[in-house]
Amino acid sequence: MARITSDAEDHFAKCTIPGCGRPTRRAAKLGLSATMCTYHVQRAARFGSPWAETVRATDLKPYLATATRWIADRREEPFIAHTLLCLGGLLWGAGPTESSTNIKRRSASYRARMAFARLRDADVKPERLLALHLATAALIADDRDSHQVREFRIVQTAKAAHRLSSGTHWRWDAPLPNGDTVPAALHVYPKSSGRVLRLMGEELEAICGTVTGRDLEAVRQLKREKHGPHPSQLPGWRPRWQRERDARSA
Ligand SMILES: [Zn+2]
Known part of the structure; x- marks a missing residue:
């Protein structure tokens, strides 16, 4: 559990989805995602992908x-x-x-x-x-x-x-x-x-x-x-x- 509170450099500062640029949830101290921002984490949960367009x-x-x-x-x-x-x-x-x-x-x-x-x-x-x-x-x-x-x-x-x-x-x-x-x-x-x-x-x-x-x-x-x-x-x-x-x- 120590990893959760640690400030060690084991996460990206910015969301890794191209063109995003928001801070990752880890950088913003909001959650566990070391690679994505809040928006893209929630998008992945709802659509099954952080970036792909939903099937029309x-x-x-x-x-x-x-x-x-x-x-x-x-x-x-x-x-x-x-x-x-x-x-x-x-x-x-x-x-x-x-x-x-x-x-x-x-x-x-x-x-x-x-x-x-x-x-x-x-x-x-x-x-x-x-x-x-x-x-x-x-x-x-x-x-x-x-x-x-x-x-x-x-x-x-x-x-x-x-x-x-x-x-x-x-x-x-x-x-x-x-x-x-x-x-x-x-x-x-x-x-x-x-x-x-x-x-x-x-x-x-x-x-x-x-x-x-x-x-x-x-x-x-x-x-x-x-x-x-x-x-x-x-x-x-x-x-x-x-x-x-x-x-x-x-
Ligand atoms: Zn993002």
Whole structure:
């Protein structure tokens, strides 16, 4: 424990993410990170990477279409059939849903389970979850701006899955002073904490990892044939850090 309070020069003074320049949490005596500032530590927790852009639904779309087709054509194939069965178990085994307002103080693993229960209630099918896992992995592998690590893939897959659940909705007729009523509604969408997303992503990875590992290259290839290459694979493309550097000096 002595290391925590020590002033020894075992940390960087400035955040190591290019272009940041804020003091690291250790230098600011705020925490244990010796390489990153508070902003980038929190960003890594929420997105699965301190710097990579979160996966956008529009970028995922052609990959999702390809993966969905791929799975639909192979529902009987043993590995895919088994994976879909396990995903069904994950959704149906999650138990009854609780209203989002009641679970704020529950543990992360409980909230991850509730997130799967909500997906089931929103009629999300096992095929959709496998397609999301496969599509997210393919997009991240194709995108040269992306962060090629397991952590980023896991959190981004969970974020995409989480987007499919519908939250809790109330509708009622609110009385007016003159005796009329107006329709009123309240929509509460459960916030996804980094911890919950990691747990969801770990579960999906454990179930879908075999099929995704085996079929990733085929799906990337099919997507290229049908929807064209990812923008980062076109000639003349420059990485994000270079585009940002040029924008700064312009
Ligand atoms: Zn930073």
